[in-house]
Amino acid sequence: MQAYEFINNLIPPLKLSDKTGMALAWMEEIRTDTLPVVDKGVFLGMLREEMIFDLNNADILISDVMLDGQTCWVYGDKHIYDVLKVSSEQDSNIVGVLGREQEYLGVVTMEDAISAFAESLSIQSQGSVLVLSLYMTDYSLSEISRIVESENTKVLSSFISSDPLDSAKIKLTLKLDQPELRHIKATLERFGYKILDHYQEESGISGEEDRIGNLLRFLDI
Structure with a gap:
């Protein structure tokens, strides 16, 4: 790259x-x-x-x-x-x-x-997107990955951006390999993580539209 x-x-x-x-x-x-x-x-x-x-x-x-x-x-x-x-x-x-x-x-x-x-963020891969809010001091991708993997899901890529409302916090965007987020969200919340937003793959959307939409969400546009 x-x-x-x-x-x-x-x-x-x-x-x-x-x-x-x-x-x-x-x-x-x-x-x-x-x-x-x-x-x-x-x-x-x-x-x-x-x-x-x-x-x-x-x-x-x-x-x-x-x-x-x-x-x-x-x-x-x-x-x-x-x-x-x-x-x-x-x-x-x-x-x-x-x-x-x-x-x-x-x-x-x-x-x-x-x-x-x-391409580097695996945006074209099928799955879902999850956005977390957390303090930078609490950030541990290995720990979050461990929690996600406990639900038989893999983290394909991650992306960090600053939180415009709180300079001490970050927004962590995760691309996951599973389209279903219900159990993963519940597990992360049980461990104290705040879910800001999520995007699940929907049927009926063309591949090109899906890729563009996911990219814009990753870039927070």
């Missing part, structure tokens, strides 16, 4: 000698609003669609444009989570990928990163 594995080779880097009009044409062709700018293998930053519109001149060289997103990159051996983190921090739908010698390797799109993120 390293960043270099998800480089999108269909997105070309711009050169300083390219013109903004050509950059805009490329953006329209590959349906993106951002392109990386590279000079002699060195990542310089990002050129965004709104920057071109603000200039209102298709003949301006990219060398004459003040770029942004100079820190919108990760090393190629970083986890896909780091790509998502940088994307969120930089508000960019693409993130540059560099080698350890600072050489430009390519970019990862958010579409590809989210797809990889979903």
